[in-house]
Amino acid sequence: MDQRTRLLEAALFAAPRPLALDELAVLDPEASEDDWRRALAELRDHYDVEGHGVELAELAGGWQILTLPLFAEAIERAAFAERPAxxxxxxLEVLAIVAYRQPVGRAEIEDIRGVSCGGVLRMLQERNLIEVAGRSEGLGRPLLYATTAQFLELLGLADLAALPRTDELSVALRPLAAPEPERAAAAAPAPAAPSPAPPEP
Amino acid sequence: MTGAGAGAIPAAAGAGRAAGAASEGGFVVTLERYSGPLDLLLALIRREEIDIWDIPIARVADQFVQVMRALGLDEAAEYLEMAARLLRIKAQMLLPRRGDEEPWEDPRHELVRRLLEYQQIREVVDWLAAAARRRAERYARGWLPGPPRLPPAPPELDLTELMEAVERVLAMAPDPVLFRVMPRPLDVEGATRKISALLAEHERFGWRDLLGEHPTIVDILSALVSLLELARRGTLALAQSRPFTPFEVSRGPAYQTA
Known part of the structure; x- marks a missing residue:
């Protein structure tokens, strides 16, 4: 590997979170963004082609070295690492609403869910998955919430655009001909093709 | 849904299970099964294979209330509100419609809109849960807790470095000036003898004549105290021609040539 790619690998190894392009720039002021992109591509190929236990993942607007899912069970069984709670x-319902409607106030979230959610909002804030993004101009100037980088990291998303588009969902907010149209094929990007889950027993 | 804490929020009061719901009158809510009234309603619609665009509202309302009772949900405000809403729609549906020419707004419309919106959210939830599961199968290098806000670590140094630093500081410091305060009693008697001797020789003299070439502070103070005392007794008189000029000593009214 190129010297810069090795530096990139060392930096990603040392950092406790995904590193973004502008953060990488600090490592070597002489390297351009394109240089870093090349290094990232080289490192990714290096892991993928040569066969490693780790891979380069694009997460929350940056890059991070993650272990392969193949070894998750063994690592967890040996208690070398814990899965997040x-x-x-x-x-998840509140997160879904915030992710799609952000910035969004508590009243709108509760209106969609049909239940109060002050406790959930607080918990999500404590886990740093949502944050206060400002105040509405409306009556009482209620707080508005938005998702955080931590949210993207927890879900393994590069950015918010990686969420499924609303028109890719099997139930979209528009008039439908049938009660439950089979549009799962159209919801391509995620392996988890959304389909209405039957109520669990 | 097996997660114990799942949906533990919607109801205001304590968590409980359906099993205990029927018996006591306490506030018992099954929280694991449905995350809210819309969830319950959707579940009913799926179970009964109902066309969401043409909900038989009377049947669904009755079943909703029935399930609420069975699960002990009938005191949770949100479920009660939905039950009331369903019953109102049911009533509206029963009202005779006026002439065909007037547009009739389906009272179920708003409910269908909310159900679809909610179902969309549920789909996103499934997607998010799957994404989180996949992400949880990939570990980052060692989980590190966020940096605690601690004071910076103490600097590392050995004794010789410390001593050298002390030396440097001491070298930079200016030499210390030490004052020792010593008691020096005034020699008023000696000054008085000297003044008497001078007065005996001269009728008047400048007060500087009292002091030698290099008077010490003690000499000056002793002479001053002595002069003032003798002036008080009238043995001598003090006169100053202009301000800030040396004053002149002369024999006073009580002067006696002893």
Whole structure:
């Protein structure tokens, strides 16, 4: 590998979070963004082609070295690392609404869900998955929430554009001919083709 | 949904299970199964294979209330509100419609809109949950807790470095000036003898004549105290022609040539 690619690898290894392009620029003022892109591509190929236990992942607007899913079970069984605590259905619902409607106030979230969610909002803020992004101009100037980089990191997303587009969902907010149209094929990007889950017993 | 804390928020009060719901009158809510009234409603519509665009509202309203009762949800405000809404729509549906020429707005329309919106959110939730699961299978290098806000680590140095630093500081410091305060009693008696001797020789003299070539502060103070005392007694008189000029000493009214 090129000297700069090795420097990139060392930096990604040392950093506790994904590193963005502008952060990489600090490493070597002589290198341009394109130089770093080339280094990133080289490192990615290096991992993918030669066969490593790790891969280069694009996360939350930056890059990070992650282990391959193949070894997750063994690592967890050996208790070398812990998976992050899973989010409750209520928390995911609030996150989904905030992600798509941001910046969004509590009243709108509660209106969509049909239940109050002050506790969930607080918990999500404590876990740094959402943050206050400002105040609405409306009555009482309520707080507006937005998702954070931590949210993208937790879900393994490069940016918000990686979320499925609303018109790719099987139920879109527009008049439909049938109650449950089969549009799963159109919702291509995610392996988890969204389909209405049956109520769990 | 097996996660214990799943959806533990929607109801205001304590968490409980359906099992205990029927018996006591307490506030018991099943929280694991439905994350809210819309969720319950969607579940009913799916179970009954109902066309969401043509909901038989009377049937759904009855079943909603029935499930609420069975699960002990009938005290949770949000479920009650939805039940009330359903019953109102049911009533509106029963009202006779006026002439065909007037546009009739389906009272179910708003409910359908909310259900679809909510179902869309549920789909996104499934997608998010899957994304989080996939991400959780890939570990970053060692999980590091956020940097704690601690004071900076103490500097590392050995004893010789420390001593050298002390030396440098001491070298930079100016030499210390030490004052020792010593008691020096005034020699008023000696000054008085000298003044008497001078007065005996001269009728008047400048007060500087009292002091030698290099008077010490003690000499000056002693002479001053002595002069003032003798002037008080009238043995001598003090006169100053103009301000800030040396004053002149002369024999006073009580002067006696002893």
């Amino acid at each position: 899973r989010l409750s259905a209520a928390a």
